[in-house]
Amino acid sequence: MHLAGFAPAFALSLCDSEYARKPPVPIASGVSGKTKKNLQQMDYIIKDEKLELIYEHGKGAWTYHLRIPNSKNIEGKWGDIKVSGFIDNFKIEARNLAPIKGEDKMLSINSEIRKAINKKGGDFVTVTLYLLSNKERITEKQILETFKESEVLKAFEKLNEEEKNEIFDSIISQTNEEKQIKIIVKYIDKLSKQND
Known part of the structure; x- marks a missing residue:
């Protein structure tokens, strides 16, 4: 195997x-990096939660994104915080959450995902995400x-x-x-x- x-x-x-x-x-x-030990045992960050697909002109890869509630206390630098799950039944794997000091993390929603879910800025999506452990x-x-x-x-x-x-x-x-x-x-x- x-x-x-x-x-x-x-x-x-x-x-x-x-x-x-x-x-x-x-x-x-898998991908190397450090995540706090207590977060390695965390299952879902959010489950079947309705979030707004945010559009902010001129933000590059972050023009379309989601703010992930209750994620501001997840520690780690860029590349350390990876999630998998579903956005409106579209499966995402090992996607980076962008850390923003003192605020909830952001998840970039690229054109592939937007086309698959047929949503635009201002629309609401159903999101389920779980934190990936860097070890397993x-x-x-x-x-x-x-x-x-x-x-x-x-x-x-x-x-x-x-x-x-x-x-x-x-x-x-x-x-x-x-x-x-x-x-x-x-x-x-x-x-x-x-x-x-």
Whole structure:
């Protein structure tokens, strides 16, 4: 498996599984940086919250952005504070929150996202975001590679988009490596039964 950086426990969990066909390789650790230890255990920053898509002319990449409520106490410099989640059911991954001294953080909303959600400045969007730990990041691509090597990718691909997103979210949102491992193994088991 292409699971670089995952602890040996993950390798053992998958090797012990009757669904593993090849020896695992650990998952890449992800982007480096420092985040306060207490924030590494934080799940959701916001969940299903309505926020205004703010338009400020002449701000470059920040012309369209969201202000993320209750985020001003999250410590870290630019590049340290990464979030994943959904904006109006559009999945975003490992996006930077811009730190602003003494204020709530900003999340830039680029043209790709605006086109996908069909919103403009002044419109409201439904936002769910969770803070990524710098130590345990796993991507959708790595999850798919794990499913492929465990021979459950075809069963996964038969699921509808909502079910796929639920699986990705339940794995990626886990606060530590051990929880991610348990969820991945659970889904490998469940998907393998759908292959029968």
